[in-house]
Amino acid sequence: MKLLKYLAFAAAFLVLQGCAFTKATLDVKPSPDVHVAGPLGDVKSIAFNNPQLLDSRADKARIGWKKNGFGQNTADIVSKQPVEDIVETAVAKALTDSRHTVGDNGAIQVVGTVDRFWFDLDVNMWTVKFVGDVQCTLDFIDAQTKQSIYKSKYSGNYSDEKAAGLEKTWTMVLNKAVDKLIEMIVLDEELAAALTKRSTQQVSQASGE
Template sequence: MTIRYVFQVLLISSLLCLTGCALTSERVSINYKPISSSKLIKGADKVTVELEITDNRDDKTRISCKKNAFGNELAPIRTTESVTQTIANAIKNELKARGFKYGNNPNVFIKGDLTRFYNNFQPGFFACDAFADFNIGISVYSKTGLKIYTRQIVAHGTLKNIQLMTGENAKEALDNALQDGITQLFNDQSFIDSLINNNIAANSAPPHTGGISQKASSGGSADETLNKIVELKKMLDSGYITQLEYEKKKAELLDKF
């Protein structure tokens, strides 16, 4: 047995290993691990949320693709559950963990536009890496349809130095990307404020009795007040005003109701 023969055997074995049964399609279940540091938020129990996720991906049928050691795409990798349902369940769980309600007669709406949820394998000579992307636009709307929050979430998940380009490794990288994206969203205080403040403004508005009271007409509508509060929060986050100034101005706006 020559050294050249041994090298060829090892090379072929490595190629077969990296391919990971690449000709067989596979279905995997994406799992979300809840944020351990989540806590109940004051006022969240008075907010009922409705959530809708729209799938705007070019290819809605797969979340990854197996490759051979040369980087050629082979069998597709799909999910057992729709991606939008998985993402919606993750967001719902985090909302409930903070005390928000989900169900009938919502007073705030969350809409998500999913543009990417995909894992890409990058093969090397002896190992490969899995790189997953999760991109989604999140918007929050008041009951009257006013957009009060918007953000583009760009999240990533990686799995390095793996030997098999299989569904299980794609799943793990995508699990990490989903975790990153949802964590980004719920760590954004502006997102939480848009849910809480929207409900405060809506509940502070005077009842409709066939006309507009003098107090309401001088202070503006609930949506206008909420818009101003959101703008104040942006100024606070940018450092233009202090926390004390923010709280004072917000109280003044709410007092007008």
């Protein structure tokens, strides 16, 4: 009896996915109406260069797999924009939401790598767990001296459990994972301290102390 119920769920899950053998393209981006306050916003306004990230993922062909009701991979899930562009936008939003500026000829360069950008489906007996995981490494570099000010890894994770879900749900989960990544940057006390220390040193040097 339990097996029949599971088979029924698996069949329903397959139907609710649409075509499980057709590539899905997700339009992932930070949520424009989500703004996080944190230590980064307490730092005196700084001009940053546009973030420049490289995709360092081992698997660059996809950001996830479509799966059938038995958990078997059936088709690629990809992003509409390159993952490095998505994360660059997220990093820039973390900075501008914190009252800093981002553009050309900034005082601080932001470089790094996208280490993970993945959407997963965990098919259970009666529900499906949708998981988004975004990870990057950022290095904040003084544009004049070319010395690293601060380097750290950041991650954004989000999961949701439902009876089923289509591409709209998948996109929402990854969007929220990107929002969590932004939150981790804004809340990084050590980053805020490093930037404040640099600003203090510059003021001291300018005054001849």
